[in-house]
Amino acid sequence: MGFESDQDLKVILVPTDAGLQFAFxxxxxxEGKFAVFIPDAPNPWSGSVVFVEKKDITEVGISQKEALACxxxxxxxxxxxxxxxx
Numbered sequence: 001m002g003f004e005s006d007q008d009l010k011v012i013l014v015p016t017d018a019g020l021q022f023a024f025x026x027x028x029x030x031e032g033k034f035a036v037f038i039p040d041a042p043n044p045w046s047g048s049v050v051f052v053e054k055k056d057i058t059e060v061g062i063s064q065k066e067a068l069a070c071x072x073x074x075x076x077x078x079x080x081x082x083x084x085x086x
Contacts, residue, residue: 012059023036033053035050
């Protein structure tokens with residue numbers, strides 16, 4: 001399974017009870033709310049769809065490919081990917 005888009009999804013961080021987690025911005029619901037997908041590790045094609053407020057979204061400026069690779073490796077490499085990003 002994979003996303004059926006030719007475009008990369010925007011990688012963001014969103015707060016959860018467990019801390020900040022990688023998520024993919026799926027679509028804008030209205031001016032203040034967005035649908036996002038929070039992937040599981042190590043299988044990022046499994047996860048949860050959640051709805052978050054704009055104020056809770058942190059953009060990190062990494063590619064979908066980079067985020068997926070990091071998730072598959074259980075977070076290994078996140079120090080380099082996220083250095084000075086938030």
